[in-house]
Amino acid sequence: SQQGEEDPQALSIQEGENATMNCSYKTSINNLQWYRQNSGRGLVHLILIRSNEREKHSGRLRVTLDTSKKSSSLLITASRAADTASYFCATDTLQGAQKLVFGQGTRLTINP
């Protein structure tokens, strides 16, 4: 079953604009990760945020985590055409075996 739900399912913006994607989850987590998937490729890890962290930065990426609302957001600033991809959040839950549960993803299109 899907733990994370990304919102929106699809997002189309102009190059240079900022892109924000949201992820909501249901059960308590150890950490939350964001991955990128280019068309026809495997997933690439972007960033991991632990349950006791509220914000994390990596280059043009900013991730926030609100455990009280069970939600996370991924912000990509100054978007580029190369950022066109699907973005997935994945949660490492406290329940059961430690494994990642992926959401449905947000399909991001950057228009030149």
Added chain:
Amino acid sequence: EAGVAQSPRYKIIEKRQSVAFWCNPISGHATLYWYQQILGQGPKLLIQFQNNGVVDDSQLPKDRFSAERLKGVDSTLKIQPAKLEDSAVYLCASSTTSHVKTQYFGPGTRLLVL
């Protein structure tokens, strides 16, 4: 550092046929995962190995899917017999330990069942 290798990249078979996928993880990675990704969805974990032992196979359809990781290095995933709904991308990933950290994914095998 070489990434996760998978083969074949594409496979087309007819329903009720069998198919096998191969994965070679990053050298030294003890944990290996197989995921199924249906078009438009996120990856779903099928099976997780720690060295050559199974950690989690709760979502593996065991009546038709099997996987092994002999010698704790490369792994094969088999489907026999295949159904139309098995059409998907099969992703292999590896990580350093069974404690969830960053997973490194291969390019995937795209399976089409006709």
